[in-house]
Amino acid sequence: MTRFASLGSSNTGDYAAAGKAVADSAAKTFAIQRKSGPDYGGLSQVAMKTNSEEKIAAIKASAKVTKAGINAYEGVTKTGHRVAVFNKKNEIALKQRKAGGLAAIGKIAGAGFLAATDNTKGRERPKADYSSINDGYKAKRDALLSDFDNRDTSSTTVSPTKKVDGGGTSSQGTASQGAGNIKPSETGQAYMKKLTESGMSKSQAAALVGHLKVESDNFQADTEYAPNAYGTRGRGHLQWTDTGNSGGRRTNFEAYAKKNNLSPTSFEANSGFLLSEMNGNHGNHWTNGGSMAGFLQTQNINDASSYLQSNFIRPGVPHTERRLQGAQSAFDAFQ
Numbered sequence: 001m002t003r004f005a006s007l008g009s010s011n012t013g014d015y016a017a018a019g020k021a022v023a024d025s026a027a028k029t030f031a032i033q034r035k036s037g038p039d040y041g042g043l044s045q046v047a048m049k050t051n052s053e054e055k056i057a058a059i060k061a062s063a064k065v066t067k068a069g070i071n072a073y074e075g076v077t078k079t080g081h082r083v084a085v086f087n088k089k090n091e092i093a094l095k096q097r098k099a100g101g102l103a104a105i106g107k108i109a110g111a112g113f114l115a116a117t118d119n120t121k122g123r124e125r126p127k128a129d130y131s132s133i134n135d136g137y138k139a140k141r142d143a144l145l146s147d148f149d150n151r152d153t154s155s156t157t158v159s160p161t162k163k164v165d166g167g168g169t170s171s172q173g174t175a176s177q178g179a180g181n182i183k184p185s186e187t188g189q190a191y192m193k194k195l196t197e198s199g200m201s202k203s204q205a206a207a208l209v210g211h212l213k214v215e216s217d218n219f220q221a222d223t224e225y226a227p228n229a230y231g232t233r234g235r236g237h238l239q240w241t242d243t244g245n246s247g248g249r250r251t252n253f254e255a256y257a258k259k260n261n262l263s264p265t266s267f268e269a270n271s272g273f274l275l276s277e278m279n280g281n282h283g284n285h286w287t288n289g290g291s292m293a294g295f296l297q298t299q300n301i302n303d304a305s306s307y308l309q310s311n312f313i314r315p316g317v318p319h320t321e322r323r324l325q326g327a328q329s330a331f332d333a334f335q
Contacts, residue, residue, distance in 0.1 A: 187267060191208070192205050192209060192330055194275075199296070200296065203300050206304075215313070216236070222264070228316070237270040253269075257273070278295075280292070288311050290311025301328060
């Protein structure tokens with residue numbers, strides 16, 4: 001107690017003064033430090049700004065490099081295209097020059113040949129004037145019309161411009177105006193309907209129609225276009241043929257049409273006689289052991305067409321592929 005009591009003397013003021021002096025000194029030191037020391041806040045802001053500017057500069061530099069690369073690539077590509085076009089033009093020009101050279105050589109050779117050859121013999125000198133050409137055309141036309149008017153038109157036939165490939169030889173001759181009231185283009189489907197109703201399968205009917213198409217020039221020919229190997233002409237959709245003066249299948253067909261009061265060009269006469277003959281009502285015209293019953297056993301178009309061709313149709317000119325194509329067409333169109 002006596003030790004601390006003694007502090008209450010004048011020494012107490014000295015300690016207080018010393019403490020104040022220390023505090024004042026620290027405050028002055030801090031103030032001096034703030035004035036004379038680095039501005040860390042400012043430095044931090046400067047550093048952040050600098051870093052941002054460096055990044056922006058780097059991005060811009062990268063973009064410039066990329067753009068420069070793209071421009072360089074485009075330049076190379078365009079140059080390549082120009083070179084390719086240039087080369088192609090040169091190639092075309094070279095070919096044209098070659099063609100021109102060959103043409104020139106051809107003209108020279110042709111001129112030489114004409115100069116060395118008299119090619120006017122037996123030929124009429126061409127006329128360049130329009131009047132002469134037109135008069136020549138009219139004369140030929142009038143001659144053709146006169147020839148046509150003088151032909152025998154008493155029958156039901158007209159002159160064709162097509163040929164038949166069935167039964168024997170073929171050339172120009174007579175053809176039917178159509179199968180009765182049925183157009184030639186519709187006759188195949190009329191046969192499909194009638195033949196299937198008579199008991200044939202769809203494939204068997206189609207095979208028979210394929211043969212009829214070829215034999216009759218797609219149902220346009222009534223009479224064979226030229227005499228066949230027997231010196232006669234077949235008639236009807238199957239081009240039924242007499243093999244001599246004593247008659248034969250054509251005679252039977254025409255007699256059937258007359259007996260039933262039908263025109264030989266009608267669908268009814270042709271389809272009716274066809275089924276009647278196939279069933280043996282006008283003599284047996286199946287060969288090689290074939291028969292209607294055997295034909296009805298066939299299972300597909302190919303077999304049915306082959307059976308008919310070998311045993312019943314027996315064409316002089318086969319045209320097997322055309323017969324099969326006609327059969328398939330009839331099969332596909334029939335509903």
